[in-house]
Amino acid sequence: ARQHAWEAGGSWVGRGFLExxxxDTPEAAALRASTEIFFIPIMDVDNxxxxxxxxxxxxxxxxxxxDTRPVYPEVAAAQQRVEALIQVxxxxxxxxxxxxxxxxxxPFFFGPMDYEQMTGPRRASYDRFLSLCVQHMREPLPILPRYRFATYVKTQEERDRMSGNWVRDRTPAxxxxxxxETAWNxxxxxxxxxxxxxxxxxxAMAAWLRE
Ligand SMILES: [Zn+2]
Structure with missing residues (x-):
């Protein structure tokens, strides 16, 4: 959370996730038994x-x-940890x-920029994950049942260095x-x-990992 410092709602969403x-639910206990979770409550500590x-x-x-030469030490550290998990x-x-x-x-998700062109298992992952989110992310702020895309970022070079895209480019289907993006207003x-x-x-994540 907080790659954009003032978006404090993100930290609270993260807290709800962790709580x-x-x-005590059996679903949470099963998730803990099978999954390791890393949470960064604040990325842009300085701002x-x-x-x-x-x-x-x-x-x-x-x-x-x-990208390959991040300006911020927090980004470099997160990249290292994420990359190590991807490697194994x-x-x-x-x-x-x-x-x-x-x-x-x-609330809505910015999905993969190439979602419309996606096929096979990768497309199936994104479709299934969203449908589980629609099922589980309901009151009082239901998730938008379709992806939106961060088209306000104009160049491919800049899109490639957005964290979601950076991770997606390195992970399997x-x-x-x-x-x-959780609505604040x-x-x-x-x-x-x-x-x-x-x-x-x-x-939703626990349900998806159980499948
Ligand atoms: Zn933001």
Whole structure:
């Protein structure tokens, strides 16, 4: 969470995710027995400490720093850990937690840019994962039942260094990498609302990993 420092809702979504994972349900216990989960509550530590926004930051937006020579040490550290998990075939899910623009009234995923051209097992993974999210991410902030795409990032070079795309380019068809944008400008965009979004995401992930 918090590749964009001011998107505090992302941290709360992450907390809701972890609280469900740490909870007493048999589904959570089964998930813990079979899965290792890494959570970074705040990526852009400096801008959070300063109270700055972070989006489109100079010299780079944190979430567009994912290339071979990242500017930010946090990105380099996250890349190393993620890459190590990918190398040994242990990365199944990657989620980057954000809050979107003020006009967005429902949580949604930015999916793979090449989703329309995807076929076979990779497309099946993204379709199935989304349908489980629709099933589990309901009240009070239901997930949009289709992917959106971060087309506001204009060049391919810049798209390639967004974290979700960076991870997706390195993982096999049985993995998903997504950006969750949780609406912040609604009456339900409270700590409690965010916790429920995170809880729903965790339930969907657990269901997907069981299949
Ligand atoms: Zn963001």
């Amino acid at each position: 469900w994972v740490a909870g 959070v400490a300063l109270g700055a926004g972070g989006k489109e930051a100079v010299p780079r937006d944190h979430n567009r720093d994912w 075939g242990r990365l199944r899910c990657y989620f980057d937690l954000h809050n979107p623009g003020s006009g967005d009234k429902q 049985r993995a998903v990498a997504m950006t969750l 609604t009456p339900h965009s409270t700590q409690d609302g965010y916790l429920h979004v995170g809880q729903g995401l965790a339930k």
